[in-house]
Amino acid sequence: MQQLEAQTKTDSGIYLPDSVKDKPQTGKVLAVGEDLITDSGRKKPSPAKVGDEIIFKKWGGNEVNYGTKELLFVKFDDVLAVRKSK
Numbered sequence: 853m854q855q856l857e858a859q860t861k862t863d864s865g866i867y868l869p870d871s872v873k874d875k876p877q878t879g880k881v882l883a884v885g886e887d888l889i890t891d892s893g894r895k896k897p898s899p900a901k902v903g904d905e906i907i908f909k910k911w912g913g914n915e916v917n918y919g920t921k922e923l924l925f926v927k928f929d930d931v932l933a934v935r936k937s938k
Contacts, residue, residue, distance in 0.1 A: 878907050879924060888928050899928055903937035 881904045888896040900906050912930030916923050 877910055878905060879926070880905055882923070896928065899931045900934045901937070905935040905937075906931050907933040 881900045881902050884898045884900065884902060887898070890896055906926070908924075908926050909930045909932060913924040913926040916925060
């Protein structure tokens with residue numbers, strides 16, 4: 853998943869300085885792994901597919917540098933909401 857850029861301006865037009873910006877909690881899904889196998893042996897499909905935008909838990913995911921990109925690996929359980937791609 854690739855994190856989306858942090859908001860630089862509020863909806864009402866106020867510009868946010870770098871000192872108050874948090875890392876974004878939204879990202880675009882670049883790849884999806886296999887279905888999760890639960891402890892009971894049942895398959896749990898991914899909540900998102902490639903191209904979807906997701907909102908994930910603030911401290912969720914593991915950052916990985918891949919070439920010049922910073923990517924984030926997020927567990928299914930860390931996904932809070934999905935905006936389906938068209």
